[in-house]
Structure formats: C-alpha cells, structure tokens
Amino acid sequence: MGRTPCCNKQDLKKGPWGPEEDEILINYIKEHGHGSWRSLPKLAGLRRCGKSCRLRWTNYLRPDIKRGPFTVDEEKLVIQLHAILGNRWAAIASQLPGRTDNEIKNLWNTHLKKRLVCMGLDPLTHEPFTPCAPTAAPRSSPATRHMAQWESARLEAEARLSKESLFFNSPPPPNSQASVSGVTVDVYPNITGSSSSTPKSNQMEDQDQDPIDASSSPCSNESEDSSDTAFQLLLDFPINNDMSFLEDDNVD
C-alpha cells in the first residue's frame, strides 16, 4: 500500500535554509499563521516541503525559541525528565520553555549521554551498568558499588516526578527552568558540569571541567565523586510509597 508522500518531491529544495527563505516563512506565518503546513509552502511561495517548513519554524524561527547554550539547571532537568520519560523529547521539551525537542535530543546525544556513561550509568535506563559489561564501566566506581541503592533511589525520584508530571499539561511555572511544578531539581549536580553550557571559547578557563574532557581517560575520578554526590542528592527526594500510578503513565 504505502503512504502518500508528504509532498511532491519534484522541484523541492532540500538542505540548509537561506536567510531569504527564513524571511519568507516568518513573514507568511506572522501574517497568516501557519494554517495547513502542507499548503503553506505553495501559499508562501517557498520551494520547500511543508514538513520542512514546520520543522524550520518550530526548531529555529519561532519567536519564543531560546537560543544559546543550555544552563546547568536546564541540563539537570533534561536528565531528570529523561529518567522518567525516556526518549520522549517532545514531552521533555515541553518542560523547558523555549527549547525544542530537536535541541534537547542533540544535547542528550552529544553531552548528557556520555556523562551518564562516564558515571557508569546506562543512558537508556539510568541504571548502573551490570558487572558483566566491564567495558562499559571499566573501573570499580562507587556508582557500581551503590547499584542497589541507586536503583532504589531512582525509582523513588521517578515516582515522585512522574506524579508531578501528571500536572505537566498545566502551564509551566515561571521558574520552570530549575523546577518541575515547583519541585527544585538539584540532582545530578556534577553530571551537568557547566562546561557544555559554556561556550567553547570559555571552556579553557573553566576550572569546573566536563568530566569527559577533564582528562585523557573518558572517565575521571571526578565522575566517581559525582556519582556519590548525585546519589546522595537523589536520596533527598521525598519518599512516596504509592507507586501505583506508574502502571498507567510513563516508563515504557
């Protein structure tokens, strides 16, 4: 059977958008709204697929997009939410005003995932790597020593944040960059070492180095300390014994 193509591919431009195209798209949407994305390119006079227009608008041109590096708080929040929601980037992005799912996905794949790996945590599950996977966690770090405790703490945090997430549909709080529905997120303080939110030009003078970049080894001692600290802070989450709601929502 097969789906009908999203657009007629003949005559359509692909690749990076030029400033003129951006301007056309912005002006058109300002004036008419995006309406049907499929018909927008023709109406606006763009030789682009509607899908491409939507992506360009939502990921780059939207006036409420927040450009620039992620703050430490934003990175913490992304890690927290990823532990709960997994790779549901759009859901995560909805909690970070001005950030797009694509941006968060890129942040995760290029920075945060590596940091979790360095801590001996599986970036998919946020659980410690099992001992039978020595290449993943080559050194006996506190992360592996605390495996059972980590898992327990993770589930507690997960439970709490999942419950909070039930309210995600309501407008985010003004200070939501550092909080989830008012709950201050202060976990993984060292995973989210400030480096990636710092422009490259400043990284050299930054004493607070990225654990990955801090040494020739992909994982430094700092990462061991950070997993302890993260663990302690994770334990600070209030305990909620009612986990029943997890059966319905989140956690695939």
Place this chain on the structure above:
DNA sequence: AACCACTTCAACCGCTTTTGG
C-alpha cells in the same frame, strides 16, 4: 600548513498518532 578524526547540530526520513469527513 595540511591532513585527519572527532564533535556538533540543523535538517531529513519514515513511522506513529491525531484529526476530520
């Protein structure tokens, strides 16, 4: 100075979900 390897991120592709007739 030139080359190579690695990183980053904008954009594309294809699948899934939602919506409307």
Place this chain on the structure above:
DNA sequence: CCCAAAAGCGGTTGAAGTGGT
C-alpha cells in the same frame, strides 16, 4: 466506526566547525 490526510515525533544523517598530530 472507518479511513485517509495531516501533523507530530524520534532516529539518523551529513555538512561544517574544531582540535590534534
């Protein structure tokens, strides 16, 4: 209720930039 179209989403790609040798 069903089906097709449209929109949304996540995975992946590839060009550009950067750093190391």
